Amino acid sequence: MATVLETVGLEKRFGGLVATSDFNFKLEGGERHALIGPNGAGKTTLINQLTGVLPPTAGKVLLMGEDITHLRPDQRVRRGLARTFQINQLFLQLTPLETIALAVTERMGHGNSWWRPVGSRAGITDEVAEIAGRFHLGDVLGEKTISLPYGRQRLLEIAVAFAARPRVLLLDEPAAGVPESERHDILAAVAELPREVTVLLIEHDMDLVFSFAERITVMVNGAQLTAGTVDEVSHDPRVRAVYLGEADHG
Amino acid sequence: MTKSELNPAVANGLKARQRWHPAEVVFWLIAFSSYFLLPGKHLILNEIAILALFAISLDLILGYAGIVSLGHAAFLGFGAYAAALFAKHINPDPLIGLAFGTITTTLLGFITSFLVLRGNDLTRLMITLGVALLLNELANQLGWLTGGADGLQGVEMAPLLGMFRFDMFGRTAYAYSLITLFVMFLIARRISYSSFGLSLNAIRDNSLRASAIGIPVNRRLIAIYTIAASFAGVAGSLMAQTSQYASLDVLSFEKSADVMLVLVIGGAGYLYGGMIGAVVFKILQDWLSALTPQYWHFWIGLILVIIVLIGRERMSQGVAGIVASFKRKTPAAPGPAAKAEG
Ligand SMILES: Nc1ncnc2c1ncn2[C@@H]1O[C@H](COP(=O)(O)OP(=O)(O)O)[C@@H](O)[C@H]1O
Ligand SMILES: [Mg+2]
Numbered sequence: 001m002a003t004v005l006e007t008v009g010l011e012k013r014f015g016g017l018v019a020t021s022d023f024n025f026k027l028e029g030g031e032r033h034a035l036i037g038p039n040g041a042g043k044t045t046l047i048n049q050l051t052g053v054l055p056p057t058a059g060k061v062l063l064m065g066e067d068i069t070h071l072r073p074d075q076r077v078r079r080g081l082a083r084t085f086q087i088n089q090l091f092l093q094l095t096p097l098e099t100i101a102l103a104v105t106e107r108m109g110h111g112n113s114w115w116r117p118v119g120s121r122a123g124i125t126d127e128v129a130e131i132a133g134r135f136h137l138g139d140v141l142g143e144k145t146i147s148l149p150y151g152r153q154r155l156l157e158i159a160v161a162f163a164a165r166p167r168v169l170l171l172d173e174p175a176a177g178v179p180e181s182e183r184h185d186i187l188a189a190v191a192e193l194p195r196e197v198t199v200l201l202i203e204h205d206m207d208l209v210f211s212f213a214e215r216i217t218v219m220v221n222g223a224q225l226t227a228g229t230v231d232e233v234s235h236d237p238r239v240r241a242v243y244l245g246e247a248d249h250g
Numbered sequence: 251m252t253k254s255e256l257n258p259a260v261a262n263g264l265k266a267r268q269r270w271h272p273a274e275v276v277f278w279l280i281a282f283s284s285y286f287l288l289p290g291k292h293l294i295l296n297e298i299a300i301l302a303l304f305a306i307s308l309d310l311i312l313g314y315a316g317i318v319s320l321g322h323a324a325f326l327g328f329g330a331y332a333a334a335l336f337a338k339h340i341n342p343d344p345l346i347g348l349a350f351g352t353i354t355t356t357l358l359g360f361i362t363s364f365l366v367l368r369g370n371d372l373t374r375l376m377i378t379l380g381v382a383l384l385l386n387e388l389a390n391q392l393g394w395l396t397g398g399a400d401g402l403q404g405v406e407m408a409p410l411l412g413m414f415r416f417d418m419f420g421r422t423a424y425a426y427s428l429i430t431l432f433v434m435f436l437i438a439r440r441i442s443y444s445s446f447g448l449s450l451n452a453i454r455d456n457s458l459r460a461s462a463i464g465i466p467v468n469r470r471l472i473a474i475y476t477i478a479a480s481f482a483g484v485a486g487s488l489m490a491q492t493s494q495y496a497s498l499d500v501l502s503f504e505k506s507a508d509v510m511l512v513l514v515i516g517g518a519g520y521l522y523g524g525m526i527g528a529v530v531f532k533i534l535q536d537w538l539s540a541l542t543p544q545y546w547h548f549w550i551g552l553i554l555v556i557i558v559l560i561g562r563e564r565m566s567q568g569v570a571g572i573v574a575s576f577k578r579k580t581p582a583a584p585g586p587a588a589k590a591e592g
Contacts, residue, residue: 053458110445117267
């Protein structure tokens, strides 16, 4: 499989704090990759640099071999790189229907159309219905996002990113803060993502990480501690010491 | 729930968004019948229609895209001077002048749009305020062109369509302004239900996420700021043409504050708020300034404080349920297929 997303010597400093340090990392096409590490390790900061929300202090980001380090977030999305947020970033006054329809319309390149109503184009309805069904949002399509239960908002968070039909999808703790009873829907939706989408998952639940991922990268203090298959990483004593120890009381 | 079960709900839900609500139809029937039912009030009705259009313009950036402005009169005033000067020196035809006033104001909107891209609400307030003050002082200094503090005199309009003279009772004026308001409203409404309009709401709600679904945020903001300027340019042109006069107060801070007040009264983000607010504002202004000519702003100020404290939503629900039904109609509930628990 070809490399779809790659960082070369990525570095990010917030004043004196090094949040990303000489980070070299590769995502292979179609793989399920987990990024783990204790809180504050720099996982979200890495995602922010990959997606263009934060400029790196040094280093490069390559998508399909193209240097995208200096592209805006929306340009990266149109090249096939989408993400979800650890803390919900949704359009609270819109409905899931409007949100998903908008995301689909933007992906099709019609977002600029100021005359034709949303949904008047062929194909949009089908695709919105498909996405709503996939993420179990069919029964709340017409409700304002702000009034949805948190678990549904988390599902919408993934649905919106998925609507961009990304080649690479970065999921930043998709089940964070979701009560146990609602986790299943979210994890199932993540597990059922189509195989052609390459997925990078940030998650603290080790059982989930081990069942979902093929490869794991462990990040500590902004640097890569180790990377490898699930087997390799789960038997690495350094990982057990640094990460699993932390997770027990974090 | 499968995709084919959801399909009708999605299709209906998207279609229902832009469907005309009966209350909207009633609103416009009342607006047009006012022309015939209130023949003695055409002058103030004309002012209301122009203020309503100006408020729609502000609503497009404030209610839809979340851009705050304390200097929106810059565009109203620029349109007014452009139309007045055009009529005086180049061509007195109202429609050609309207086009000229609109196009030039649109250009001004485009140029100044780059100033509001960066920064937070506070910097935007300061920048828009600054631009308006700047234009106001410019118009004051260019007395040879604008008439300075005396205002631009000697503007004479040709009859509308070569047939309808602008009479002193405002008959032609109100018909002209009302029809223009309606046409501009239809355009604004169309924009608001387009994918472009929806993307503005998305930017207003969360610009970080908007860019994360591929929306070029700055370009959309430039576009709507420019469009809003052209709407204000139309309002300004109408104002100058129907009064055959332009003066510095069209560029004043007071005008910018008034239109903000209109949106506070009527509510932002659904187009009708600007129009309802304009009616209420003008009636209040008329009534209060008859009551206490010098101090009517005191009362307007008091009302503003009350509205903000009590909350416009609750008040409008109390005063008239119909206002509430105008508000962002919650898109129609999904069809029966979608209601069943999935
Ligand atoms: N915008 C920022 N400004 C300053 N420090 C930041 C910023 N974002 C993150 N940090 C710091 O960078 C470190 C990594 O944070 P983060 O990427 O959120 O970690 P993780 O997602 O792994 O929990 C933390 O110490 C955090 O406080
Ligand atoms: Mg994080």
